[in-house]
Amino acid sequence: MNSNTKSSITLPAADLRRVRRLKSRLKLKSNVAVVREGIRVLEELSDRETLREEFRKASKETREALREELKELDHLAGEGLDSW
Secondary structure, eight states: OOOOOOOOOOOOHHHHHHHHHHHHHTTOSSHHHHHHHHHHHHHHHHHHHHHHHHHHHHHHHHHHHHHHHHHHHGGGTTTTGGGO
């Protein structure tokens, strides 16, 4: 039993040319493979952007605490250099 679902899309001629060009350039076997690859790339980009945003948010949330900790430790920065 085939678990795939049939679907079809209608593309403007220019988009179909782009699909065919990508199919050839990427050495894919079908137009559907081009669409699948495009979806995979979009998902990766979306996941990457989500991760970047999470890092930005975490950095912003911890920035002030880091400044305070560095201030507290600043007096240790030159410790032991007098003996050189």
